[in-house]
Amino acid sequence: MKACAVICEYNPFHFGHEYQISQLKKDGYSVVCIMSGNFTQRGIPAIVSKYSRAEMAIKGGADLVLELPFPYSSCNADVFCRAGVNIADKLGFIDYLAFGSESGDVESLKRKAEYFLTDEYKAIQNESLSKGGVRLSETYNSEELSSNDILGVGYIKEIITQKSTIQPVAVKRVGMNTNDLEGKGFLSSKSIRSTINNCIKNIESSVPAYVYSILSKEYEKGYYSVMEKLFYSYQSILRMKKSGDILDCAETNEELANRIITAVNKSVACSELIEDVKTKIYSESKIMRSLLMSTLNIKKDSINVPCFTTLLGMNDTGRQLIKQNKKRICIPIITKQADYKEYGREVSESFEDLIKADSIWNLSLCNIKESGAEIKKSPFVL
DSSP states (O other): OOOEEEEEETTOOOOHHHHHHHHHHTTTTEEEEEEEEEETTTOOOOSSOHHHHHHHHHHOOSSSSEETTTTTTGGOOOHHHHHHHHHHHHSSSOEEEEESSSOOHHHHHHHHHHHTSSSHHHHHHHHHHHTTOGGGEEETTTEEEHHHHHHHHHHHHHHTTTTOOOEEEEOOOSSSSTOOOOOOOOOOHHEEEEEEETTTGGGGTTTTTTHOOOOOOOOHHOOOOHHHHHHHHHHHTTTTTTTTHTBBBOOHHHHHHHHHHHHHHOOOHHHHHHHHHHHHHHHHHHHHHHHHHHHHOOGGGGOOOOOOEEEEOOOHHHHHHHHHTTTTSSOOOSSSSGGGGGGHHHHEEEEEEHHHHHHHHHTTTTSOOTTTTTGGOEEEEE
């Protein structure tokens, strides 16, 4: 069976995700999800734990769910794409990489990716950024790319750059775009999170029944993230720092470091902090990523490519994929998190950054969990 990877967040899993997987299954693919852990690419905490979201994915048709580990899960799009493609390639048995796409035109996206890798484009982009402009990967010949197509181009760029044999597959997106709060068709994850508003019953008809059941159980226990509680964690740590202390942290530069330290010392709410720091250059996502990396002291030079992944969920097909391709897999797949030290120093040091992130995520929950609670969990097996 052909194996197809999907780099994803499932925050939470919804009908659009289910549709994408069903389309891949119809085309004869086994589906391997490389999913963000407890923090996502926008720098925000996942609504429920990575294990619960992996359970949603497996019940939604995925065969194997592996973690895109922190800090790569919470970096800018270039690093996020690089890390996801790197894991897929190191697995050794992935033939294809699928992504949702507003255009659904993989050949057009390939042409855009090739252009974005040229010296001509790089020079134009550097000039734009030096003048305070936006990243030009959002436009192509004055054509503004939609959010999923931007990620699709990012994945294809990394496939080319890493000289991978993986082939891209664009699945035409149905319903709202990623950042939409309103629209026709399947709701976006952002819209679903907004609709919940601390009352899980608000989304009963907006997600598959198995997703609603999983979310309901987590909400009943209070194991869902609350952004404002995360703000207090950031505030308690960053108020003890100066801008120079966070200057070398990932997703941060001198101006942003100054703005964050100034704002964190006077802000009394997360929304106020974001508004105090936000500019044309610094989006809310950029600020959230910088806050997270600065709080956890994740240095720029520590981020390259992932040196491990974690098994979060699988079914029989997923189990067979790992078993049959054991000799081809070139990245450690940690099944039991408590055994992470057995994988050597590089993995141990990197995994401990993930543990720190999970511990902060536990503090963001409505009912706070103990530090290290996530490390005691086991993969979901169907």
